[in-house]
Amino acid sequence: MDALTLPDAPWRHWPGLDRLTGALGAGNARVVGGAVRDTLLDIAVSDLDIATPLDPQEVMRRLEGAGIKVIPTGLAHGTITAVSSGTVVEVTTLRRDLTTDGRRATVAFTDDWKEDAARRDFTINALYADPDTGEIFDYFGGRADLAARHVRFIGDPLRRIAEDHLRILRFFRFLARFGDSPDAESLDACTARANDLMALSRERIADELLKLVVAKDAVRVIALMLERGIFRPVLPEIVSVERFARVMELEAEAGLALDPIRRLAALLPADAAIAEAVGARLKLSNVQRKRLVCATEADLLGSPRSAAYRLGREEAIDRLFLFDAPGAVDAARDLTSWDIPRLPLSGGALIQRGLTKGPDVARALRAVESQWIEEGFPDAARLGEIADAVADQALRSSSSE
Incomplete structure (x- = not known):
């Protein structure tokens, strides 16, 4: 494997990181996954995951010996959280799967880097880098896939999906974030196993869905998911992407932050009973469910400001955008800068x-x-x-x- 050096990035100079990697010892710490991928794409990194061949007890012993705070957040799965000079890093021992049931895995620890990489989902997420030298370790062609904007399962896609059914939704989310075109074999596997989503907790589905709807290329990818019947087993209410696409346009024109609940509402019919049922099925918070239901009405209660006062700022913008009200963009801009008053009378x-x-x-x-x-x-x-x-x-x- 040819050596490639990771570009410099702010996270490589975070305080305490060198002390942490030094405590683990030379060759015993590699940054893995999103931080490597995003650095190669020149995307800001906010979280660091470090993989190590050291077993969890040895990791804790070495870090505590260096005066680094250790929190055993997932010890059974080999993960501890380390806090070094304010820098928070998750350190996980290299693993291999013993058994999987589509929702959870029983793992064993290993010292084989490639074996650890092989249990990950996509090639672009199985990139490792030495945090000190920047050397990249790529076991499954992740760099080439990243350059080609190609989202591809590692190995047999059907096996990867059998290990964790949520990978179906993750495939489409990563496609919407990083992919130009889907890997045909991976796409066919997701299509064939879409019913597996029914075995997942609704909270896990909701978490992935709310990340998907705010992805850069969500319109194209959701249209593909509809074409392939991916939503049908768990969210048959989603049948069209047109209104969703219009809401994305309005958000962009108004310069508003991406809003996952508004975008979810845009994928659903304007029906209060359906909104309530979907919110309950996905186990959204009471606030989120109430907002989904509120978004099924077009009534602005006299004016956008009136709606913002009586319903809430985001709820008013939901109605402006979801029903494409005249002057919706200007009204939304006004609401974002308007300090909603309280009645100054008792x-x-x-x-x-x-x-x-x-x-x-x-x-x-x-x-x-x-x-x-x-x-x-x-x-x-x-x-x-x-x-x-x-x-x-x-x-x-x-x-x-």
């Missing part, structure tokens, strides 16, 4: 105007708020006039009863 102010504590004050306060919203959130002077008028009307009504 029930006490209405009591001072002569109303009696109780339901009358609550009703009057709602009436004041509604008028204030309808008029576009005017200043305190105008709010006072609204409160005077509402209080006078309430007093006249009560005196005539």
